Amino acid sequence: MRVLGVDPGLTRCGLGVVEGAAGRKLTPIAYDVARTPAGDDIALRLLALEREIEQWIRTHKPDVVAVERVFAQHNVRTVMGTAQAAAVAITSAARAGLPVVLHTPSEVKAAVTGNGRADKPQVTAMVTRLLGLDTAPKPADTADALALAICHVWRGGMQQRLQEARMKVVSA
Amino acid sequence: MRVLGVDPGLTRCGLGVVEGAAGRKLTPIAYDVARTPAGDDIALRLLALEREIEQWIRTHKPDVVAVERVFAQHNVRTVMGTAQAAAVAITSAARAGLPVVLHTPSEVKAAVTGNGRADKPQVTAMVTRLLGLDTAPKPADTADALALAICHVWRGGMQQRLQEARMKVVSA
Numbered sequence: 127m128r129v130l131g132v133d134p135g136l137t138r139c140g141l142g143v144v145e146g147a148a149g150r151k152l153t154p155i156a157y158d159v160a161r162t163p164a165g166d167d168i169a170l171r172l173l174a175l176e177r178e179i180e181q182w183i184r185t186h187k188p189d190v191v192a193v194e195r196v197f198a199q200h201n202v203r204t205v206m207g208t209a210q211a212a213a214v215a216i217t218s219a220a221r222a223g224l225p226v227v228l229h230t231p232s233e234v235k236a237a238v239t240g241n242g243r244a245d246k247p248q249v250t251a252m253v254t255r256l257l258g259l260d261t262a263p264k265p266a267d268t269a270d271a272l273a274l275a276i277c278h279v280w281r282g283g284m285q286q287r288l289q290e291a292r293m294k295v296v297s298a
Numbered sequence: 299m300r301v302l303g304v305d306p307g308l309t310r311c312g313l314g315v316v317e318g319a320a321g322r323k324l325t326p327i328a329y330d331v332a333r334t335p336a337g338d339d340i341a342l343r344l345l346a347l348e349r350e351i352e353q354w355i356r357t358h359k360p361d362v363v364a365v366e367r368v369f370a371q372h373n374v375r376t377v378m379g380t381a382q383a384a385a386v387a388i389t390s391a392a393r394a395g396l397p398v399v400l401h402t403p404s405e406v407k408a409a410v411t412g413n414g415r416a417d418k419p420q421v422t423a424m425v426t427r428l429l430g431l432d433t434a435p436k437p438a439d440t441a442d443a444l445a446l447a448i449c450h451v452w453r454g455g456m457q458q459r460l461q462e463a464r465m466k467v468v469s470a
Binding site for chain 1: 339340341342344345348368369377378381382383384385386388389391392393397398400
């Protein structure tokens with residue numbers, strides 16, 4: 127399974143593609159951060175982000191896109207931009223016919239560190255180790271996007287195994 | 299000037315097209331509400347809304363798209379959906395090469411009723427009168443979209459006349 131993880135943001139949007147399956151080695155395919163200038167018009171920023179995400183989907187051909195679930199309770203000052211960047215990622219994936227899954231930050235942290243309240247350095251350290259990278263991915267948004275992708279590889283795989291287990295019980 | 303006004307929302311997104319110029323008669327071209335099922339996946343809802351807005355742009359060929367500016371401070375429970383619907387409208391307009399303008403709810407209310415704190419029935423009554431409609435546009439989201447379009451026709455026109463006045467002063 128190849129997953130594109132998106133840590134949504136207007137100023138910095140983390141993008142990370144990971145290939146793997148539950149219980150097997152994870153392979154980092156690509157990771158970077160898409161930036162749009164803070165001084166630009168919101169319409170230009172959202173359109174530039176859309177083009178970047180569409181380019182990633184065309185280039186890396188993910189099977190699924192995992193986007194961080196945004197909550198309105200968090201930082202009110204930046205939440206609108208984050209929500210709108212997430213909307214662009216979700217719509218671009220849906221337009222390309224790809225399934226979209228949302229994971230909360232604590233699901234992602236719990237998946238990669240075992241602790242739903244882990245801090246950013248801990249997440250980055252585990253992402254670096256799990257993907258066998260020589261240097262930590264920077265900025266933190268990139269590491270977060272990779273963490274999202276890893277989270278989905280593992281949770282998606284786990285859901286699939288539970289499903290298979292249920293099928294066996296039913297057919298036994 | 300032909301303006302498409304968008305009152306963003308996931309469950310109900312108001313759409314209204316008005317043609318006019320400051321100081322001249324306003325003509326209602328089309329108005330309706332785009333709905334997406336509350337039970338559907340967010341990706342399907344955003345994609346359905348995008349297709350509807352793209353269809354309106356193709357059919358009614360507006361010169362500009364006016365979208366209500368969303369604030370995070372307002373209803374926290376629905377603000378995420380509203381922000382994401384606004385992102386879809388903004389991005390669809392930008393993708394079609396159209397300028398996008400944002401107006402706050404109080405700018406819109408002040409433009410059509412003279413009072414930035416007017417209530418919904420007052421806005422609907424003025425929209426109905428200004429556009430010479432036989433019956434009030436329903437639901438309120440539709441009237442709000444038309445009010446946004448009227449607001450932009452007038453404010454856009456006013457900005458243009460101020461600009462022209464400045465040019466005359468400079469060239470005098």
